[in-house]
């Protein structure tokens with residue numbers, strides 16, 4: 423091991439999850455390096471829409487109000503629109519006095535989070551790709567091979583973190599990565615110019631398509647983010663016409679509504695379409711001896727319910743506590759095992775019921791007639807709609823959505 427660099431914690435991935443975890447650990451005096459393959463921020467397939475819970479999570483990690491005001495645009499409601507004409511407005515508690523949902527400017531938020539990590543003392547290395555990871559199994563440090571603009575180097579880390587998105591190299595190496603259970607879908611996303619002023623209240627939209635959906639979220643700097651998710655039946659058309667033409671054609675069919683006159687339709691595109699497929703992924707465990715997974719690397723189901731950002735932020739809170747315990751324990755192997763188990767259980771406790779609700783939503787989404795029925799019921803039942811919005815936004819326990827009274831209000835004829 424002579425000559426190789428040694429660190430306490432190596433975080434692979436400088437996205438939201440990696441940056442926030444780095445801030446939390448570095449602030450506690452733990453030596454952290456963040457290894458991020460991109461040299462500069464660029465738009466990649468990712469989400470921008472989130473419930474107010476994400477704003478609170480960002481405050482808890484130390485993001486200032488001044489930065490939040492710059493990176494976040496309030497969204498009064500998300501309007502779910504079905505092919506049959508039902509519209510369900512989800513306000514995430516904003517209509518009852520709570521804060522609004524948010525559209526994030528990722529080109530401002532993500533670099534701000536990395537800056538916060540640097541300021542906390544983390545060593546952030548951009549343009550550094552981790553090409554292989556050998557886990558130490560609790561007996562030895564993990565060994566990471568890094569490729570930079572100037573060559574290849576090796577780092578040994580007591581704890582290695584996979585914050586590298588749904589196709590995590592750490593999850594693969596630990597043998598816990600599994601394909602997503604949902605059928606393979608394609609996500610296409612970019613931004614379009616929108617002439618409306620940033621302080622003009624503009625609702626988000628989620629329009630259901632045959633075998634897919636499209637989300638439209640206003641974000642800062644006069645833009646809307648378009649996120650299109652397409653199922654298997656779209657594949658021949660995507661192969662024939664290409665992603666950009668299919669996206670433009672879908673965008674052209676989205677009607678103007680009283681809440682969105684759609685001035686972005688046909689407007690200039692602000693960045694090339696970024697695609698992702700398969701969307702999401704699954705892991706059988708989120709931590710083991712000397713390794714942890716956070717953010718999408720710890721499992722991501724589907725963008726429909728828009729919970730990825732908030733979940734990623736919460737995972738860093740839970741992981742930070744466990745990693746600190748692992749590093750300060752007296753017996754390395756025992757402390758590492760306890761910390762890994764504690765984190766895995768904490769994530770399960772926090773998200774298992776929400777996952778069940780998300781699966782229920784997906785089951786309805788896969789059956790258009792049923793989905794239409796439920797949407798019409800929710801459109802006319804204010805209390806049930808409000809509860810569903812709060813559950814989707816991680817603002818109340820997800821078990822409230824499985825309450826028989828709520829299910830009866832939504833499902834009973």
Ligand SMILES: Cc1cc2nc3c(=O)[nH]c(=O)nc-3n(C[C@H](O)[C@H](O)[C@H](O)COP(=O)(O)OP(=O)(O)OC[C@H]3O[C@@H](n4cnc5c(N)ncnc54)[C@H](O)[C@@H]3O)c2cc1C
Nearest residue numbers: 435437438439459468469552587609717718725728730731
């Ligand atoms: C199409 C789509 C739509 C979405 N819509 C929503 C939504 O509306 N609302 C919502 O809340 N969430 C949504 N999400 C999910 C959301 O984007 C993520 O949950 C969130 O960004 C958390 O990201 P992360 O930090 O875990 O991963 P990422 O943001 O993917 O960051 C991972 C980082 O790791 C780096 N990396 C990867 N491999 C390596 C390597 N080997 N070496 C070095 N660096 C590496 C990458 O460059 C990247 O910067 C969506 C996701 C997709 C794909």
